[in-house]
Amino acid sequence: MTLPRTECACAECVACCKRQPGPLAPGDLEEITGFLGLPADEVRALFVASRGTLVMDRRTRRTRWIGSITPARKPNGSCIFLDDATERCTIHPVAPFGCAFFDTHMTAAEAAPASSWLAQAMETPLYQALRRLLVAA
Secondary structure, rough: OOOOOOOOOHHHHHHHHHOOOOOOOOOOHHHHHHHHHHHHHHHHOEEEEEEEEEEEEOOOOOOEEEEEEEOOOOOOOOOOEEOOOOOEEOOOOOOOOOOOOOOOOOOOHHHHHHHHHHHHHHHHHHHHHHHOOOOEE
């Protein structure tokens, strides 16, 4: 999916980093691993299996949870990649999809294409298999 990355770092958007890190899409973990230059198992330890995203099936109108992978949190609840001093993301160039393609200023209509794509991507067997390897949030 080709979408423009968000560049906003206003107080409202940073507040999201302080309470709920955005979910990864398939491929994000590999990009982050390359960016950090650490062994894959060390990078995996920086992420958790999150309860995920509540989605609604448009046909049946039923809601269900899709488990996601998110950055772990610091003891203060913020994303492990948020620099407390600068309030900036230390992996911004390769930030997880849920951070890189959403911001608090988007309308629901603007966010819908990325949200739909991400929900479908998180349901893939490979993504869910990786999620099962992680510690639960």
